[in-house]
Amino acid sequence: MDRSRHSDDKILDAAQTALMDLGLRNTTLAEVARRAGVSRMTLYRRYPDIDALLTEVLGRQLMRVVRRNAGLKEVTGADRTARDLLVTGTVEVVRAFHGDLLMHKVLDSDAEFLLPYLTREFGGLQHYALDLMSVRLEQGHEDGSIRSGSVALQARTVLLTAQSFVISARAAGPVPMDRLLEELTQMLDAYLRPTPRPTG
The missing domain is CATH 1.10.10.60 (Homeodomain-like)
Known part of the structure; x- marks a missing residue:
């Protein structure tokens, strides 16, 4: 270094x-x-100011959380479809964000600091996540576990959904995080699952 x-x-x-x-x-x-x-x-x-520095600190930490929990080394196979890996990996990243001490501190002390991550054009962290999701989506299209469609649009939909569960989960009040993540799992799996072909 x-x-x-x-x-x-x-x-x-x-x-x-x-x-x-x-x-x-x-x-x-x-x-x-x-x-x-x-x-x-x-x-x-x-x-230029303290916000610029703290934005870089937060971005570095968020990138670390994604890299540690995105299941990058998991491979598809007979027992793990690409849809399963994408849904599981996404939910685990959301869970990790909620367990991260820095995220807790930011949300407790000044949640508005995170607004630029929600309202401006995607930055490096989001594009990194989109790249990871796109690989899984392409694998899912190939193995038939994910419905056909635009990889770019599907990746952005999954990312925006996951991001809302990271930032806005506290608004759910007393609902346990595990229950919310179970619902997120069901939501993402249903969104990505291929539509059954009609019989008869």
């Missing part, structure tokens, strides 16, 4: 620990600089 990358990671790590300790709105560039052992001018040259 080069020194620049090491320095970037040190800054992001410091920002993440500050966010966890202080919350979003109490984390400042000066505090991050102090924890990272760099000058404030170093941060100001790289980030």
Whole structure:
């Protein structure tokens, strides 16, 4: 790892620990600089404001969650169809987001910080997830476990559905997360399942 990358990671790590300790709105560039052992001018040259820095911190963590839980090494076979792997992998990523301490901190301290992820054009994280889903969808079209259709449209529909369960699940009130994820599993499986051909 080069020194620049090491320095970037040190800054992001410091920002993440500050966010966890202080919350979003109490984390400042000066505090991050102090924890990272760099000058404030170093941060100001790289980030226009604290929101830009914390957005990068959050994006890095979300990418880690997806990579750890997307079932990238799972292969299709007689006992695992592409639909099963896509639905299971998507639900596990949603479950992992709800178990992630950084996500909890953001949702508790300032959920509005996540609005850009919902309202602006897809960013790097969403495009990475779309690429993963597209591979599974293509496999599902080939093995017959996923109904025919546009891979791009199906991938975006699955992503938007999963994203809503990540961001808005707390609005469901006292419904246990496991129950919500069971419903998400049923929803995605029904959406992707091929329509039975009429008999007779």
